[in-house]
Amino acid sequence: MLRTEVVRDPAGLLRLRGDWSALCAGARSGCLFLSPEWLIPWWEHFGAGRQLSCVAMFERERLVGFLPLFSEVVRLAGVPVRRVAFLGDGATGCDYLDVLAAPGGEVEVRAAALVALGELPWDLCDLDGLWRDSPTALHLAQLFPNGRAVRASAAGLGGAPAEVVRDARLRFVCPHIPLAGSYQEYLQGLGRRENLRRREKWLFRQPGVSIEVARTPEEARIAVERFLELHRARWAVEGGSDGLADARHEAFHRAAVRELAERGWLRLYTLFAARRPVASVYGVVHGGKFLYYQSGYDPAWASKSVGLVLLARTVQEAYAEGLHEFDFLRGNEAYKAQWARAERWTIQMRLWRGSRGKAVRAAQQAALFARESVKAALPRMALEVARRTRRMLRAPRPEGMGRLEALLRASAQS
Numbered sequence: 001m002l003r004t005e006v007v008r009d010p011a012g013l014l015r016l017r018g019d020w021s022a023l024c025a026g027a028r029s030g031c032l033f034l035s036p037e038w039l040i041p042w043w044e045h046f047g048a049g050r051q052l053s054c055v056a057m058f059e060r061e062r063l064v065g066f067l068p069l070f071s072e073v074v075r076l077a078g079v080p081v082r083r084v085a086f087l088g089d090g091a092t093g094c095d096y097l098d099v100l101a102a103p104g105g106e107v108e109v110r111a112a113a114l115v116a117l118g119e120l121p122w123d124l125c126d127l128d129g130l131w132r133d134s135p136t137a138l139h140l141a142q143l144f145p146n147g148r149a150v151r152a153s154a155a156g157l158g159g160a161p162a163e164v165v166r167d168a169r170l171r172f173v174c175p176h177i178p179l180a181g182s183y184q185e186y187l188q189g190l191g192r193r194e195n196l197r198r199r200e201k202w203l204f205r206q207p208g209v210s211i212e213v214a215r216t217p218e219e220a221r222i223a224v225e226r227f228l229e230l231h232r233a234r235w236a237v238e239g240g241s242d243g244l245a246d247a248r249h250e251a252f253h254r255a256a257v258r259e260l261a262e263r264g265w266l267r268l269y270t271l272f273a274a275r276r277p278v279a280s281v282y283g284v285v286h287g288g289k290f291l292y293y294q295s296g297y298d299p300a301w302a303s304k305s306v307g308l309v310l311l312a313r314t315v316q317e318a319y320a321e322g323l324h325e326f327d328f329l330r331g332n333e334a335y336k337a338q339w340a341r342a343e344r345w346t347i348q349m350r351l352w353r354g355s356r357g358k359a360v361r362a363a364q365q366a367a368l369f370a371r372e373s374v375k376a377a378l379p380r381m382a383l384e385v386a387r388r389t390r391r392m393l394r395a396p397r398p399e400g401m402g403r404l405e406a407l408l409r410a411s412a413q414s
Helices: 010-026 036-046 106-119 135-143 183-188 193-203 217-238 247-263 299-304 306-320 334-339 354-377 380-394 403-413
Strands: 003-007 054-059 062-067 069-076 079-086 124-131 163-178 210-214 266-273 276-286 289-297 325-327 342-353
Touching (some): 003 106, 010 036, 010 054, 036 247, 062 106, 069 354, 079 354, 106 135, 124 135, 135 163, 163 334, 163 354, 183 193, 210 217, 210 306, 217 276, 217 289, 217 299, 247 276, 266 306, 276 299, 276 306, 289 306, 299 306, 306 325
Parallel strands (some): 079 124, 289 325
Antiparallel strands (some): 003 054, 069 079, 124 342, 163 342, 210 266, 276 289
């Protein structure tokens, strides 16, 4: 039997931080996006209006399991719904979210986590970002056959008697490169290698070309501002980035970069040309993997493939560090497919509890069917125009500029 504790205040997270970090480092499901170095800054910047609901599991006084959750009230299909979700849920792009368990204790931790999860108040348990083939995802799929109502107690959920219905959907492909052999051997199988060699040869003949890697907090302080500026520039014609949508997201990454640098995990690359920053890669080394989190570049240098050249350098140095994987994380961008040699998928798994949960689920499914029917009837170009217009409308506009003027200017730039 494990003792469980629900952590509801930030002081509780800070109290557990050291044990939580050690648990994440040793757990089979451990990853950057489940670490306190990432999730504590995340909560500090995205926790407003939400309630911490993390489940900590102890064997005597030793932390052996941790399920990082928050709860909130949201409106779905016009109905207020109590929702619990992973810390990290949302636009910051956290993949492979899960429950952390000490090696060898996964079965006991999952069972204790289910009991504690059932005792939290919710209509919807929204687990987005699970690795599709994780033991947690497979276990929940066995307990809750898709679309069939199951008694909570029969599935091991604690709390009051209720029926629970599960549904799930694929979310994101995460391409990656298994770093076997050497970088030169890998290049032999890369379809763009001749183009890459030409671009590298031309670029490194130019004056003032160099590459810097920020690893320390002091280096990171300057490099993160360069990265943010280049990322904004790259996405300006698209109406802004989904991943770094506003000042709050940028503030989060400034804080996260500082934490990552203090742990020695940060790899923030900057490519200079004519001694000016023209491309940047926000990378993290964690658990023997290079995580290619985000990138940016100066659009004026796009035709010189500065992003391609800097990506190649990050892969080369991942080989040199002796890492075992280069993970592009979520996204089906064409360049990732050209470099990757394998892929994994994340899923969103939802548990709807009680009469309110089941009613909202039915309403959401009807709305989704109607929306997908409309999208299927529209040509691809019309969907792309609508997507870009929506992003431009929600993007921050320069001071003194009207929304329509900003939209017209962005359209002209594209």
